Amino acid sequence: MRKLASGVRLEFIEPLMPTLVEKPPEGDGWSHEVKFDGYRSQIIRDAGGVRIFTRRGLDWTSKYRDLAKAAAGLETEGAIIDGEIIVLNDAGLSDFGELRKAITRRQHDLYFVAFDLLHLNGHDLRDMACEERREILSSMIEPGGRIQFSEALPGDAASIFHLVDKAGLEGMVSKRRDSKYRSGPSTNWLKAKCYTIDEYELLGVEREAGKPAFALMAERGTGRYVGSAFITLNREMRERLWQRVQERVGAAPRGMKRTAPQWVKPGLIGRVKHLRRGRPSSCLAAGFPGRGLAMPIRRKAVDAGIFDPAELALLGRGSGSPQAPAASALFVAGGNLVFVGGEGCKDLCLLGLRNLEVVQGPPEFRCDLIELCGRDPQVPVGLFKTERRRAGLGGDELEGATGNVADPQRAHELEAGQPAKVLGVPFPQLWVLGLLADYGVFHDCIAKVVHHRCDGEHASQPLVKTFLRRGLLGLRLRVVCSQYGRRCGGYRQPCDDASSCERGRNSRFHLWVPSS
Template sequence: MRLKFVPPLMPTLVDKPPESDGWIHEVKFDGYRSQIVRDADGVRIFTRRGLDWTSKYRDLAKAAAELEVESAIIDGEIIVLNDAGLSDFGELRKAITRRQQDLYFVAFDLLHLNGHDLRDMPLEDRREILEALIPEGGRIQFSQALPGDAKAIFHLVDQAGLEGMVSKRKDSKYRSGNSTAWLKTKAYSIDEYQLLGVEREPGKPAFALMAERGTGRYVGTAFITLNREMRERLWERVQQHAGAAPKGMKRPATQWVKPGMIGRVKHLRGEEDLRHASLQDFREE
């Protein structure tokens, strides 16, 4: 029987992890959500949106072909580790094209096995079967649940510089699409960006437009949550350093600034562009 890609279950972002007993907690890996499909026709590896990327993941496909199963659909994340042993999204693209041997597939759910659809089974049972399938020390690894209570786990995840954690109801069935049976809690980072300008409209919160330092790539906006004195000082500097809009950017309510102003921004970790971001401080280069 030829198996088809199953659209993934997508976790809901929350501010803090659930603290009751009915949940397991795992590390939120910073990589590409992917799905391994193995059947009589061989192995295929799909992206989150169902694109067949098997040719990009040759080594992982080979590892999946060695699992002792007839057929399976495994949900997981493709990652690459940095020198500190943490998943590193920035290195992932390079590894896909140049360093196949550095890619890992971290498996966290099993949707189908040897002709049986497992999606109606409780998560705990699906994971137990999955863990037994995966040999230790290979390219495909099992995502272990973290021991301890949610608060303590999140503190450790944050301190370790990880992207965050995912909490899953132990008894939940697997349903494609957005779900509250899985919750993700993300940690925050503080980084420096180039300030492009400030947008202020009456009756609306003010925010800063930020770009990557060095490349000048626009990465999004950060709310200006500074105290009154700092806000006034920022506005004064922005007017002193007024500049032209970057090429292709049209935002009528923005006061643009010349290059040279740097903002410290608190934002969700592990995102390519700024999300849930706020300006903490600023300085001139």
């Protein structure tokens, strides 16, 4: 570790750039984080104050006034923090499209998600192991503020990736735990992205020597131009495409402003693999606003296989993402629990880690519940404790919660008369909770676990509301309510399934032991 003299003005460090991979790496040597969709940035705090730099080293402190103010509150003499500046949308996901507007108009909506610490109090930390750097960083950041720590998601990479995909996130970043920080491209950090594959009609192609070849694509049916895509076919397919284009030379579509060296007659269909913008459902729905040629393909597309419809039918190709595994798992809350998403996405269960092997039995997961396996009541308690500790957002009291009827001698988490700190969720966990809410299991299941620890009939409701409100920093409650409103006409009763609820009340927890 190199030590610099105190009072030295720290300088921008070129960020480490992760390598794009198809699948995240497996193994214990890697830690995994959510990939946020925002601006890569670097906060520098030294004797000269706080500065915030862009990925290329431009000083954008003046654009990030609120974040600079927040960074000034960090308890350190000097630090260089690597992270991403993001804005959350109504769904609680980072929204790149809203970021530019927020920078100029909604400073209060900006967040800095910190994921690495390069320098601290005169010490250059770049030669330390990634895991150690992040541990120090984690201890520096108070939860619940404008600067958030990007929590690692322990668990197996494939399962995390599956749920990241399901949650509508952009992707995930895997970091070698023992790696040093080195500027520029590196394979110590790997990013795996979630793509959507859709079919579009080919309008024309741009092909010039020395430049990438593009396919201009239109919405099928309407023929409306939606954007261009990189053509990444192999040599054989590429030649086949050029041949097809030559055979179907056509005129430019009416009203088309863009120019293409070669327009083609309608009838050629291309499959375009593109990144999402927000949630998958909103990608297309919001991707065609009524003001001309919108661009649902935010970034360059790849895998633009071009076929005519007949050939497409023969090949039996359809749109959509690759088939998801029948069931998968994700560890949350300090590794105590695992959420298991079964086939159809409606069945989410909460299991102890040691029961992970039963994940492969989708037929058993038809209960649409989050259940506790292992008969250890401390497990769900651990979940809430962990989230509370991480969030650290004081202020609100949880009404209605009373003593623990199951164990009257033991202090209850939500003891009556004892102001309980509000539960909150650090960013990386938000989408897990959002996912649960979207599947309609949040209130019924997590709340149910809490409910059975209380003697108040509706004690869980304010808890969940508060949990949501705080977890999404003012955004989530409104959205979740409207979602429930649409689906269920308001909040559901604590349990839809009365018998299930009664069983739970009597037994304190729903117990489900998988048959071996």
